Amino acid sequence: MNMTTINAVQNTKYDLIVIGGGIIGTSTACEAASRGQKVLLIEKGHIGKGCSYGNAGWMTPCFAMPLPMPGLLLKSMKWMLDPEGPLYIKPSLSPDLAYWLFAFMRNMNEKQAARAIAGLVGLSKTSLTAYKNLGAKHPEVHFEQKGLLMVNRNKAGVAAALDEMHRVADHGIPGKALNSDEILALEPALKGPFAGGVYFPEEAMGEPLKVIEALASDLKSKNGVILEECEFLGFNQSGAKVNSISTTLGQFSAEKYVLATGSWSKDMSRMLGLRIPILGGKGYAIISPKLEQQPKIPIMYLEKKIAITPRSNSLRLAGTLELVDQDFSITERRVKAIERGSREILHLPEKIQVQEVWRGLRPCTPDGVPLIGAHPKLSNLYLNVGHQMLGLQTGYGSGLMMADIIDGKTKDYDMGLFAPDRF
């Protein structure tokens, strides 16, 4: 974008400025523009190249479990002792980590889990419908509704899968328990035997970057403006209102502002006078060419927490959760663990041809629920951050929810559950 265009953007008063161009910011901006608002979306890098870029692409309301599920404590201690386990917490004396762990433990109870599941399923179901419509308009999104198969080698894994099935069934998500023969009949590309599994027939997937590009293109078609390589630096306030924002490309102003900066949001706590306990939960994806025995449906190998996504020309193996905050390094051992775990249940070639190893930082809150709502003190500032491992599946729904909140329509939401000032 040249200087004349940037000057024109600076001289325009927008209805809404959205900060952060991941799935959350882009869907928020797109929905507001669809409702007739004049929207500016700013992104410090390139649209969709943060955590939303290489995720598994799952749009799966059955995965609406918040991170601190009851019973996770024992399991996570076991995982932590295993250097290749799916969960790792980088030791640190940081008060942010201490607070996060304290709040995480406090939220590990049935009452909170039930409330969080209801809220997250709601966002996921709204998103699924919205993605289906987006996929119909933009075939490049590769929206496919083939269901999702959870498989397990051991009985504890089966018990966990059945527990998830029953919890989401109460919210209208159908699932069917399967034995090993039924799993192999449904997905012959798997290596059995299994202790059991669950098939959720209505779950979907899409190509994550293409989803964001489709939303960005819809945003532009509704007169929205996107500024890339424009880093937000701070809010300029007068009294209890934000007047403008300062960025690396100058100042911009709007009637209202939404912060959607994913795992970078914690650093804005002091600036906002608000505790935003978001830690980066690093995960990896290995992208390889399509297998000779390519699975047909997405598969979750539950006890290893490995997400296997078959695409038309490739295979994506994703997993691990390393609570590390802003550390983007790649731990080779954990990448190998994803490959080894996948090999247990898939017919991988002896040496897989890796096209890309990607890592992303999931914005993780200690109660496993995003912060969606108005800032408690600044009357024209809103937050939509902290979507942890579910940012794609809840993303579009959170954009619709944010637009409703800005329009004052809050009665359909459990606003306390998502309240930005709850910590």
Ligand SMILES: Cc1cc2nc3c(=O)[nH]c(=O)nc-3n(C[C@H](O)[C@H](O)[C@H](O)COP(=O)(O)OP(=O)(O)OC[C@H]3O[C@@H](n4cnc5c(N)ncnc54)[C@H](O)[C@@H]3O)c2cc1C
């Ligand atoms: C391995 C892996 C697999 C996953 N699989 C799935 C899945 O299958 N389904 C699912 O639902 N979720 C999945 N997730 C989680 C999902 O990817 C995230 O929840 C989601 O991407 C978060 O979106 P976001 O928009 O909040 O963050 P991001 O995509 O990270 O976007 C935030 C944006 O804000 C920008 N930004 C930050 N600071 C500033 C600033 N100062 N100024 C301007 N811009 C700024 C960043 O550059 C970034 O582009 C997975 C995650 C990982 C790591």
